[in-house]
Amino acid sequence: MQHQNPFGSWAEAGQGHSSGSLWNSNPAPSVFGALPYPLPPSKTITYYFTGFKPDIFNCCVIGSQNQVYYQIVTDSNMPGYTVIKNAEGKNISLIEWQAHPFVEIRGVLAKQNVMNWLRVSPDNSYRSMEIRGTRYIWAPRDKSINLYSGGNGTPAMFLAKVTRSGNQTITIEMIPDAIQLGLLDPIVTATTLLLSGRNID
Template sequence: MFNPYALGGWTAAANLNADSARNTVPQPSIFGALPYPTQDPPSMFISFRFTSFSPSILDCTVVGPQAKTHFHISTDIPTPGFTTIFNADNEPMTIIEWLPNPVLEIRGIVPKQRVSEWLVLSPAKRYRTMVAQGRTFIWAPDGESICLYALGLGVPQTHARLTREDGAVALEITAEAIRIGLLPVCVTAAFLLQSGRNID
């Protein structure tokens, strides 16, 4: 005798043809009329932490997944008046000169310029505009965080989120933002925004 429920994979005492291990992910209605439960999407952010403050973020380490060191930040060493952000290969990635109007360069990404011209404060002082990788972004407060949004049409897309924690600063960044080369830019911007120094 033909049992239509057995073909659908439903388990029941009378359904001897069903395989309970098979088809564990809910399937949508074939007609699309009924809702179905979805699995939670994986976290879209990858977490990095500015840690090991010595004594502040001006001298610290940036660790990523599996507590791997991705960057380290050194101020006034080897040159007074400068902060250098080194990559995992211990190569200088970002150089900031603490002049009355601080200047920065992110090697191969942002040419040497004033910080205030790269992280431009809005007239109402509510957000900062930043240009990187040929695109314009905005750093804006969102509750306890400062978020990085891409400027464009439609709903703003969050690319990164910066949050102060006890003894650390958390930078969460999307895999897409890393793919398009924003990790060094976000680390540099996060450092500047949390440095406690005048950047305007």
């Protein structure tokens, strides 16, 4: 069954397409509609997708001190594969672009369909993501896509926020708890997929 990417319009708009913005329309009803709007945490850790050549498929992810944490590489000789490498050059994630793409994250996620890992909600208003047996929620909120823990009858907790600035910078702001939970690799991978502008279902 085909699902509409609830973040697709935002990803496409950021790449210069004439698609409407998800945030300019009436929001779909959602069980997560009552999630608390996070005030800016007193302490966040920020990462930037930048240096697009010419887009997110070839760029780097840097920290606040311009230190490179990840490189996202799509070899022109193998355009069906995008590799995310850490600062040491080791492969962290592999995205295999097909009609129904696959994703694998070293030590975290066995190879599987992206549509199963970033599963669309029945009302197309959010995506759920499972890491090490814990469920997380990606939900659009105004001009950002926010990541929350919880959703299984437990209180939701804000963990991270992804925003786009123009066509050449994507920002991830994370609370320290997200780092301690080992979510940095999955968040960078999920952001790459969600903002790829491609059908990930």
